[in-house]
Structures are given as C-alpha cells and as structure tokens.
Amino acid sequence: MKNSTYCKSFSEYKKSFNNINLNNIGIPSLYDRIIIVETINTGPDPKENNIIEISCMEMMGGKITGYEFDAYLHPRHSINEVTKQNTNLNNNFYEEYCKDVYASDKNVLEQFKKFVKQSKIISFNANKEMNFINNELIFNKMNTFPKNKFNSALNIFKQMFPKLNQNIFSLNKCCDFLEIKLPKEKFHTSKSDCFAVAKIISKLYDIINDIQNKKGNLNKENNENDNNKNNENTQINSISAVKSDKSDKKSEIDFDYSDTIIDIIEEENRNDENRSENIVINNEKNKNEKSVSNKSDYNYEFSEKKEKNKSKLLNNKRKLGEFDDLLKNLKYKVGQTKDDELKEIKNIEINLDENEFKQIEKELGKKKEK
Numbered sequence: 001m002k003n004s005t006y007c008k009s010f011s012e013y014k015k016s017f018n019n020i021n022l023n024n025i026g027i028p029s030l031y032d033r034i035i036i037v038e039t040i041n042t043g044p045d046p047k048e049n050n051i052i053e054i055s056c057m058e059m060m061g062g063k064i065t066g067y068e069f070d071a072y073l074h075p076r077h078s079i080n081e082v083t084k085q086n087t088n089l090n091n092n093f094y095e096e097y098c099k100d101v102y103a104s105d106k107n108v109l110e111q112f113k114k115f116v117k118q119s120k121i122i123s124f125n126a127n128k129e130m131n132f133i134n135n136e137l138i139f140n141k142m143n144t145f146p147k148n149k150f151n152s153a154l155n156i157f158k159q160m161f162p163k164l165n166q167n168i169f170s171l172n173k174c175c176d177f178l179e180i181k182l183p184k185e186k187f188h189t190s191k192s193d194c195f196a197v198a199k200i201i202s203k204l205y206d207i208i209n210d211i212q213n214k215k216g217n218l219n220k221e222n223n224e225n226d227n228n229k230n231n232e233n234t235q236i237n238s239i240s241a242v243k244s245d246k247s248d249k250k251s252e253i254d255f256d257y258s259d260t261i262i263d264i265i266e267e268e269n270r271n272d273e274n275r276s277e278n279i280v281i282n283n284e285k286n287k288n289e290k291s292v293s294n295k296s297d298y299n300y301e302f303s304e305k306k307e308k309n310k311s312k313l314l315n316n317k318r319k320l321g322e323f324d325d326l327l328k329n330l331k332y333k334v335g336q337t338k339d340d341e342l343k344e345i346k347n348i349e350i351n352l353d354e355n356e357f358k359q360i361e362k363e364l365g366k367k368k369e370k
Contacts, residue, residue: 010179025159028151030205033119034059038193039132040087042077046131050076050139052089054108055190056115057198062205064198069115070191071108072098073136086188106140113142121145124171124197126152153197156204171196178203 028034036057043049052075058067074094084090123129127150134144157174158164168177171193175182180199185192 010177025156025208026151027156027201027204027208028120028122030062030209033117034201035116035119035121036194036198036201037116037121037123037129037133038190038197039129040083040089040188040190041132042075042083043080046128046135048077049080049132051132051136052079052094053087053190054112054133055194056112057194058119059198059201062202064195064202068191068194069112071111073105073108074098076139088187105136106142109136109140109142120151121149122151122153122197122201124153124193124200126150126155153200157200160204160207174200 036059038055039051040053041049041051051073053072054070056069058065072094075091079089079091121129130145130147130150137144154169154174158169161177164177168174172182175196178200180196180203182192182196182199
C-alpha cells in the first residue's frame with residue numbers, strides 16, 4: 001500500500017471510526033479488572049537476559065485506580081549499554097539500593113503474583129513480557145502464566161487503526177497519535193511505560209464507547225423513523241378503509257332508496273286518508289282516559305309519599321337506638337372511673353396510715369434508746 005492511503009492524524013482518523021469492527025479487537029471487557037505490566041530487562045532477548053525492574057498498574061472500568069506494584073530484581077546478566085543509558089541502571093544498582101528491601105527475587109515474584117491474581121494482563125508487547133516473566137518464574141521454580149492471560153496493547157491498537165503507517169507502532173508514537181500527553185522524565189522506567197500503556201488502553205475504551213453510543217443512537221433514530229413510517233401507513237390505511245366503508249354504505253342507501261321510493265309514496269297517501277278517520281275516535285278516547293289517569297296519578301303520588309315517610313321514621317328510630325347505646329356506654333365508663341377513684345383514695349389512705357404508724361414506731365424506738 002502507498003503511504004498516501006494512511007491517515008496522518010488522529011483527528012483525520014475520527015471520520016472513519018464508524019467503520020471499525022469492534023468484534024475482533026481482542027480488548028478485555030470494560031468491567032474486568034485489568035493489570036498493566038511492563039518490565040526493564042538487562043537486554044532485549046528473554047533467553048539471554050532477565051528482568052531488573054517490574055511494574056504493575058490496576059485498571060477498573062477503563063480507568064487507572066491508583067493501586068500499583070513496583071520492584072527491582074537482581075541482574076543475573078550484564079546490563080547492555082542501551083539499557084544503561086536509557087534507565088541509568090547498572091549491575092551494582094540492586095546491591096546498593098534494593099538488597100535491604102527484598103530478601104530475594106522469589107519474594108518479589110510471589111508479591112507480583114498476589115497483586116495480579118486472576119486478572120487479565122495487558123502489556124504493550126505481550127509476547128516479549130510473557131517470555132521474560134515466565135522465564136523468571138521458571139528460574140525460581142514457580143508456576144508460569146498461561147498464554148491467554150496476556151493481551152497486547154499493540155495488537156489492539158493495530159486492529160482499531162489498520163490504515164496507519166507501520167513506522168508509527170512504538171509506545172511513544174502511539175501516544176503521540178492518540179494525543180496523549182506524557183510527563184517528561186529524564187530516565188526510562190517500567191513504571192513510566194506502565195502509565196503510557198494504561199493511558200492508551202483508557203483512550204481506546206473511550207473511542208469504543210463513542211462508537212457504540214453513535215451506533216446506538218443511529219439504531220434508535222432508524223427504529224423511530226420505521227415506527228413513524230409504520231404509523232403513517234396504518235393511518236393512511238385506516239383513512240382509506242373508512243372512506244371505502246362510507247362509500248359502500250352510501251351506495252347501499254342509494255340503491256335501497258331507488259328501489260323503494262314508489263312504495264313509500266303510496267304508503268304515505270294511504271296514511272293520510274286514515275289519519276282523518278282516527279282523529280275523531282282518538283279525541284273521544286282521550287277525554288275518558290284523562291279522568292282515569294288523573295285518579296291513578298293521585299293514588300301513585302300518595303303511595304310514594306307514604307313509603308318515603310316510612311323510611312324516614314325507620315332511620316330516626318335507628319338513630320335513637322344508636323344514641324341510647326352511646327348513653328349506656330358513657331354511664332358505664334363514668335361508673336368505672338368513679339370506682340377507680342374510690343380505690344385510689346383507699347390506697348392513699350392505707351399508705352398514709354402505714355407511714356404514720358412507721359413514724360410512731362420510730363419515735364417510740366428513739367424514746368426507748370434514751
């Protein structure tokens with residue numbers, strides 16, 4: 001591929017974030033406990049060199065918690081010149097500064113394993129760190145870590161940004177690309193590497209969250225648009241159905257009217273002839289029915305008033321009965337209170353008598369003593 005296809009800056013790469021496939025990145029879950037591990041070694045080859053400094057940082061929820069581990073190990077091999085210049089460490093460093101702190105390398109490794117526990121490990125170059133750490137564990141006759149415990153920050157970075165130039169894949173350049181500002185330090189340490197890797201992982205989690213939120217919002221908008229379209233279609237269908245029903249009803253009415261209009265006119269003419277004959281008969285009947293109806297109305301009203309009066313009397317009797325019960329309860333309570341008062345008075349009199357008797361006995365005793 002030509003260099004022109006590569007994105008030059010992080011802000012330029014943001015435009016293509018939605019095209020990132022989050023399924024094959026290999027980053028642990030955001031809710032897992034993660035340990036960032038970096039080491040300083042006497043040289044680059046794990047077979048011919050050993051760890052002289054190891055650092056760990058805990059991450060939870062994609063953020064640094066502040067829980068750390070940092071220790072030095074005895075250099076079993078001579079430290080190469082590049083490491084000396086970058087770290088300011090030499091072969092006498094452990095003997096001068098660390099011998100009193102740690103009794104042995106095995107003690108350091110035991111504390112390291114207690115710090116890590118069952119958590120996933122992320123290093124910038126996971127294969128290199130795994131080989132150095134497992135070689136130290138084997139040398140001290142300890143159980144090694146499985147390969148699936150280690151995750152590579154470099155591989156995660158490559159998966160997320162596949163269009164970047166291969167020359168950018170170093171720890172400092174990755175931080176520069178992600179616009180991560182690191183504190184300027186005079187010498188290179190495993191702790192400073194740990195901090196840089198942790199900042200990269202934190203930034204990658206933020207990018208993943210942004211992508212997922214954008215996709216979620218797009219899905220919501222699409223669902224809302226689909227729902228609105230469905231609602232519009234249902235409304236259109238319901239309106240058309242109502243219109244069709246109305247048109248069908250109108251056609252039915254028009255059809256019935258056209259068929260029966262002649263019959264209706266003939267019936268109305270017949271009714272007009274019969275009305276005049278029935279008017280006279282109905283007038284005579286109404287005179288007789290009025291007198292009867294007046295009497296029946298009077299009797300109905302009278303009986304209705306009687307029933308209302310009866311119900312009122314019954315309600316009044318019930319209220320009087322309830323009032324009598326209240327009076328009885330009050331009298332009973334008053335009697336009880338009087339009895340209680342009399343008992344209290346008697347008790348007081350008895351107590352007074354006893355006290356007076358005791359005082360008299362005391363006075364007699366005093367007189368006897370004299």
